[in-house]
Amino acid sequence: MPIRTDNDGTNLMKKKHVRYSEDYIQEKIEEYKLGVRRLAVMMGRDPKTFTEDDVKSSIRYLFPSSLTSVSARPSLDHPADLFPREIRVEADSHGRPKNYLFYTMSDLFYEELHFIYSCLLEAQQLDDRNYEKKIAPETTLDLKGSSWMSHDEVKKMFHNIKLPMYNLLISQLSRLAEEPYAYKYKNLIMKYRVVFQVQIAAKLDQLETKVDENGREYSEAQGKRKTAVADVRVYSKGKGRITINGEEFDDFFPLITDRQVVITPFNLLRMNLFFDVDANVRGGLSGIWMSEKGSSPQFPTNPKTSQAGAIRLGIARALQPFVGATNAEILRRAGLLTQDPRKKERKKPGQWKARKKFTWKKR
Amino acid sequence: MLIFSMLSYRTAKLCFASSNVALTVLVKPKETVTLKNRKYSNTLDLKPLSTSEPGNFSTLEHFLTDESNPARHTIDDVGLMYTIPKEDYSKMVSSQFNTVAFTQQFDKQVQSLNEASMVIRQPGFEIVNYLQNTDYTAPVNRYVIHGPQGSGKTMLMMYATHFCMKENWLIVPNYNMWSWMDYQSRYKPTMKKEIMESTWNKERVDVPHRAVIWLDTFKLLNGSLLDNIKTTQKYQWSKHESADIGESFSSIVDFGKARVRVATDVIGAIMKEIRVQDASTMPRTLVTVDAVNAAFCETKLKIKHNVYLKAHELSYGHNLKKLMTSSWTNGAVITALSKPFLEKNKKGYLLPGSHPYDLLGQEGFDWLDPHIPIAVGQYTDKEILSQLAYYKDRKFLTGPCLSEAGEAELIQLSYRNPADLAHICLSAS
Known part of the structure; x- marks a missing residue:
C-alpha cells in the first residue's frame, strides 16, 4: 500500500x-x-x-x-x-434522514431484524391456525450440512455490527428455524448460513485387503509418531487379540493409558473384539541424546508413549478397507488418520536444552 | 532333580506321577459361555456410530453360587463367583496388623461393597482337588503357583487357605515374605533400630515387631485350635523363663506377644513342633508363603556398613525355609511367586523372564524340588463375563459400561487381566 x-x-x-x-x-x-x-x-x-x-x-x-x-x-x-x-444518506429537502432507524447507527441491520420478527409472528400464527384445523405441515426444513455465519462474515453484509448485535441476529434466526413452518422462509434463513464443503475421506481404492497363507483376510499400513515407526497388520474376524513385537498387549504396555491410546480407533467405531492386530514397532527414543558422551545428564525417556501413538495411526489406516467409507470418515474427523507433525525440538548451542538457559551470573 | 522339574513345566503328567497325588478325572463343564454366542460378534451388520446407542445389557444372569464352602464346589461352579462368609473373611484379613492378606484392590472392593466375592477359577478348583485326594502319610507336597503379573496368584492362595480353614487345618500364614526382608520405612532412621541379635543363636538376626504381628495373625486364624496342641520339648527362653513339656500353643503364643524380645524364638518353636509331631498329636497343617522367591535373595537389612543380610541369616527365614522342605508329613506347602519386588531390589536390573526358574534362581529351584507347578493365566470368557455381571448387579458399573460395546472395551483394555480389570472398574466408578 x-x-x-x-x-x-x-x-x-x-x-x-x-x-x-x-x-x-x-x-x-x-x-x-x-x-x-x-x-x-x-x-x-x-x-x-x-x-x-x-x-x-x-x-x-x-x-x-x-x-x-x-x-x-x-x-x-x-x-x-x-x-x-x-x-x-437519503434525506429530504430539509436534510432529515428518510429512514426512521437512521439514528440507531446501523439502520439496514435493524430493518432486517424487524423483518425477521414479522416472519416469526406469521409462522407462529400459521401454526396456531393449522393446529386447530389439525393440518400438519407439508415438509420440514432440513438444515443439515450447513452452519450459521460467523461474526466476521455478517460484518461484510452490514455496516458497524458488534458482537451482541450478531448474537441477537442469530438467536432471532434460530427461533424462526425451529418453527414447524420455517420451510416457507428458507431463502431468508439460508441467506445467513454457510454450506459445508464436504471433503471425501482417504482414497479407499489404494488400500486393499490381502489373504494370508492360512486364508485369513488382512490389511497392512504404517504409522509414525515422533521417531517411532509401526508396521501394523489388522486381521478381520478376530477376537481382540493384540501382539506387538511378539509380546502380548499387556506385557508390552503395562500402563493402561498407553493401551487406551492404542485401542481408540476400535472404541470410536465400537468394534472392540472384532479384529486381531499384529504390529512391529521400532524407534521412539531420542537416540542422539542417549548415546552422546559428556552431555548433560538426561533421564531415559519412555519410548512407549510415542510407540503407542504410532501403532494407533497404523491401526486406523489399516482398518479403512474393512469398515467402509462412512466409518472411515468418522475416523478422519476424529483426527485418527492424520499424522502428528510435532517433533522433538533441537538443542541450541549456549543453552542446556531447547529452551532452558544456563544460570546467569553477574561475574 | 532340577532337570526333572524343568521338564515338568512342559509335561505336567510326569510331575503328577512323581508326587503322591491321587489323580482325579476332570470333566469339562456342560454349559460354555463364549463371546462368540453374543450379539456383537458380527462385523458387517454393525450400524454407524450415530445410530448405535448404549442400552443392550449383558444377558448373563447366573454368575453367583450359593455354596460358600470351597470343598463343596463342583466343576459347574468354575467360572462363577462365590461369597466368603463375613466371619471367615474377618479371620483371614489382617490389615489391622499392617499386612495385607488379599490384594489391595480386593480389600478396596470389599470395603465399598461390604461383601467379599471372588471368582472360582480352574487352577483353584484343581488345587483343592489335590488337597482332598492326597496321601498324608507321605512327605508334604510343595505347590508353586506361577503366572503373569496380576493374574490372581495371591487370590488363588487365599482360596486354598479358605478351604483349609473350613476343614479345621492348622494354618501357618505368610502373606508377604518380602515384608520381612525390608525396613518398614527406609527413610526413617528410627525404624532401622528394629532388628536385633538373636538370643537363641548369635549368628542370626531377629525382627521382633514383625514376629509379634505374625503371632497375632496366627492366633486370629487358628483360634481355639491352638489349645489342644502341646509341646514335646522343654524350651528355655531366658535365665528365668521357660516352657515345659506339654504346654499348649496358645499359652506360648500369648507369652511371645507379651515378651517381644522372645517372639521370634516362639515362632521357631512352633515351626519345629509342626515338623516333629505326627498326625496323632498335630492337626493337618497348611503352610502358605506368598512372594516365596524373596526367601532366596538378599535382604535390605544390614548390621555392618554395606553388608546386606541373607534370608537364612534371619531366624524367621531359617525356620520357614526348613518348613518348606519335604522333611515332615501330614500337611501341605503352598507358595506363590511374585515379580515386582525383585525389580525394586536391584535398580535398573530387569529380569530375563517370568519363568519360575528366572524368579527363584538356582538355589530356590533346588530347595523346592520336586514341586507341583500350578499355572494361573488371564480370565477366560466365562470368568470375565461373570465378574462384569457381578459389578453391574451391585451397581459398581454405570453408564456406557453397561452396554455390550462398553463391556467389550473393558475386556480389550484390561486384556482379561484380573488385576487390571479391577483397577479400571474401581477407578471408573
Missing part, C-alpha cells in the same frame, strides 16, 4: 475515519486506467486484454523486491480498494 497524502502533504494513513467523495474516487480511477494503459504499452501487451493479474506480475517484474513484508512492496492498486467512500 502506498502512503496516501493530502494536497498539503500530511499523511492520511495516520488520520482515522477519513472518507473520500465519489468525484474524487472517480478522478483517481481515470488516472489509474491511464496508468494501466501506459504500463501495458511498456510491457508490449494489448491494453484491452490487460487484466489486474497482469498488472501485478508486471509491477513485480519492473520493481523486483526482496522485502519480506507484503505491504512494503511496490504495488499498483485499484482506487476503489484504496479509498474508503463517503456514506450517502
